Amino acid sequence: MKLETRQILNELKPPVHGSAAREDVLDFSTNTYPVELPDDIMAAMINALGDAGRYPDTDSSLLREKISAIFNITPESIVVGNGTSEIIRLAAFCFGKKAFIPQPTFSEYDYSVLLYGGAVVPARILEENDFLVTEDVLGEMPRDTSVVFLCNPNNPTGRAIPKKAMYSFLEETQGKGIMVVVDEVYFELSDSYSLIENVREFKNLVVLRSLTKAYGLCGLRLGYAAADEKIIELLDKARPPWNVNSVAQKAGALCIGHPYIRAVKEMAEESKKKLKQDLNRFPVKIYPSESNFFLIDVMETRYDSASITKILLDKGICVRDCASFPHLDKGYIRVGVKTPQMNKILIEKLGEVLE
Structure with missing residues (x-):
C-alpha cells in the first residue's frame, strides 16, 4: 500500500537516546539520579x-x-x-x-x-x-x-x-x-x-x-x-x-519546592566527587563537568566506545556510547552519576576491563 506522507519522514532517522532496555543491568546511560520519593x-x-x-x-x-x-x-x-x-x-x-x-x-x-x-x-x-x-x-x-x-x-x-x-x-x-x-x-x-x-x-x-x-x-x-x-x-x-x-x-x-530535593542534590554532589576520583585511576580522559554526568574519552585504552559499551553491558553495566552525537567519534562514552553503591559496582566492572 502506498502512503502519502511528508517527505521528511523518509529522510529523518529517529534520535538515539540513553536508557537500558533490560531490567537486569545498572543503567549509567541516563543522566537521572536514583531517588526514593517521599x-x-x-x-x-x-x-x-x-x-x-x-x-x-x-x-x-x-x-x-x-x-x-x-x-x-x-x-x-x-x-x-x-x-x-x-x-x-x-x-x-x-x-x-x-x-x-x-x-x-x-x-x-x-x-x-x-x-x-x-x-x-x-x-x-x-x-x-x-x-x-x-x-x-x-x-x-x-x-x-x-x-x-x-x-x-x-x-x-x-x-x-x-x-x-x-x-x-x-x-x-x-x-x-x-x-x-x-x-x-x-x-x-x-x-x-x-x-x-x-x-x-x-x-x-x-x-x-x-x-x-x-x-x-x-x-x-x-x-x-x-x-x-x-x-x-x-x-x-x-x-x-x-x-x-x-x-x-x-x-x-x-x-516543586519540596525539601527532599536539597537532600538529593547534596547526595548527588558527594557521589559525583567520589566517582570522579575513582575514574581517575583509569587511562581515560574525564572532561570537566558542571552537571551530574561525565563525558569520558576512552581512546587511550585498547577499546573504542562501541566495544567498551558492549563489554560493560555483558557485565551488567549500561553506559552511553556517544558515537551518535555530532563531532564525537567512536572514542567517547558518557557516564551518569548514581548512588555510591551503584558507582562502586561501575568502578569494579571498569577495573575488570581496563586494568
Whole structure:
C-alpha cells in the first residue's frame, strides 16, 4: 500500500537516546539520579489515580501556580509539558524556521526543527576547549536565525556556558526576532546558574526545566517552560489539550519546592566527587563537568566506545556510547552519576576491563 506522507519522514532517522532496555543491568546511560520519593508524594500519586475517570486539567493550573510562586513570575509565563521533549517540539514548531545549534548536544533540538521543515545551522564545540561553548562559538550564529537552542549544562559534555558569554548573547539577540531556548533540565543537579527569573528581562528567552533528572519522576514525563507571556501564549496554541496526566500534575505540584530535593542534590554532589576520583585511576580522559554526568574519552585504552559499551553491558553495566552525537567519534562514552553503591559496582566492572 502506498502512503502519502511528508517527505521528511523518509529522510529523518529517529534520535538515539540513553536508557537500558533490560531490567537486569545498572543503567549509567541516563543522566537521572536514583531517588526514593517521599511518602507524601507517593500518597498523592496514588490518590490521584482516583481521578483516572476524569480528564486532567488541560492547563495544569495548580502546578503553574506553584512554579510561579517559587520563581516570582506569573502563571501566564509558564507552560507545562509531557516532558521537556514535548516543549522542544512546540518551540521548533513555533519558531524553528532556521535554528542555530552548537553541537554536540541533545539530539531532539535539530530533529524537532527538521521534523517541522526548518533548517539547522550547527556550530562545532571544540574538544581543544574541553567542549566549552565559548563566545566564539556563539558568534557563529547567522543574522537570519529564528531560534537558538542551548543546553546549559550541555548534554553530553556536562559543560555550562560561561555566565558572561550567556548574558552577552542574550543582550545581543534581544529585539532582533531571535528566540533563545535555554534547556536547564540538569539545573537541580548542577553547579550552574539559572536564567528562569530573567524571562522578565529578556523577552526572547525561553527556559526549559524538568522534573525528570533530580525529582525522580522520569516515568511520569513532566517538564515546563518559562518565558514572556506572549511567547507562552504561542506555545500554548501549539500544545495538545490534556497533555499532562492527573498523576503527573499532582506529583509535580508537591515536588516543586519540596525539601527532599536539597537532600538529593547534596547526595548527588558527594557521589559525583567520589566517582570522579575513582575514574581517575583509569587511562581515560574525564572532561570537566558542571552537571551530574561525565563525558569520558576512552581512546587511550585498547577499546573504542562501541566495544567498551558492549563489554560493560555483558557485565551488567549500561553506559552511553556517544558515537551518535555530532563531532564525537567512536572514542567517547558518557557516564551518569548514581548512588555510591551503584558507582562502586561501575568502578569494579571498569577495573575488570581496563586494568
